[in-house]
Amino acid sequence: MPHRLVPLSLLAALCGCAVSVVPAPADPVAAAASSPVAAPVAMVAPPVTPAAPAPLPAKPAAVPASGASHPHQRRLLGATYVRRDSLPKVVGIGWKTVQALSTGSNGDADLFVVEKNHERRLLLATAQKFWARSLYRYAVRAELSIPATDRDISLAGCASAGSTAVDELALVDLRQDAAIVWLARRSGNRLLIGDGSSPSAHSCRFPVRGQTVSQSLSG
Numbered sequence: 001m002p003h004r005l006v007p008l009s010l011l012a013a014l015c016g017c018a019v020s021v022v023p024a025p026a027d028p029v030a031a032a033a034s035s036p037v038a039a040p041v042a043m044v045a046p047p048v049t050p051a052a053p054a055p056l057p058a059k060p061a062a063v064p065a066s067g068a069s070h071p072h073q074r075r076l077l078g079a080t081y082v083r084r085d086s087l088p089k090v091v092g093i094g095w096k097t098v099q100a101l102s103t104g105s106n107g108d109a110d111l112f113v114v115e116k117n118h119e120r121r122l123l124l125a126t127a128q129k130f131w132a133r134s135l136y137r138y139a140v141r142a143e144l145s146i147p148a149t150d151r152d153i154s155l156a157g158c159a160s161a162g163s164t165a166v167d168e169l170a171l172v173d174l175r176q177d178a179a180i181v182w183l184a185r186r187s188g189n190r191l192l193i194g195d196g197s198s199p200s201a202h203s204c205r206f207p208v209r210g211q212t213v214s215q216s217l218s219g
Helices: 008-015 028-034
Strands: 080-083 095-102 110-116 119-131 135-146 153-159 168-173 179-187 190-193 201-208 211-218
Touching: 095 119, 095 153, 119 190, 135 179, 135 190, 153 179, 168 201, 179 201, 179 211
Parallel strands: none
Antiparallel strands: 080 135, 095 110, 110 119, 119 135, 153 168, 153 201, 168 179, 179 190, 201 211
16 A cells, blocks of 8 residues: 555654664774884883992091101290399200300300200300399390210310300210311301311310310311
8 A cells, every 4th residue: 555655764754863873883903003003112221320439538647757866846046034144044945054155244145055855956145135233134046956966975165266265066076086076166146067178276175074174176
């Protein structure tokens, strides 16, 4: 019967229903082939920082080299003392007077030997200031270290050739017929060590077996 054959499109319009077309599922193999493949990411290990080296131990302070058999004491230049007729027993800090070579009168220069901790020095001092009743203040103007000696070497106060005043200090070796082995002399306000280049006669006084001997020596 003709009236029963109604087109589907007409039925859809009458019902007001929208017909959606569901797409067919994509081929998973084709999809995988068409999609871009990300490059594999290389696993890079973080750089290893080397450990800082352990600090070296601090070097010990340099040890000063040992000097002579006795420590070198402070210089005595400028040291002062006051006297009338005799030399002081001590000069500076702890330097004991052990031998007077020449004690000046009326402010004249003093030439004498002092000792401290087995170190001996020859000092030359001159008057700086005068007070009443022959009281003077002296100051050390020059000094010389005396070489260390043994018991057979004697200290001798000497007068140089042509002089009557004691103006020299000699080390006399009693084993060699009282030979001079070291000599220092006064020159103005200085003390000089003789080099033996101009040997001459020296009128010396020195102790031998507890007695003072006067003898002319060459050196």
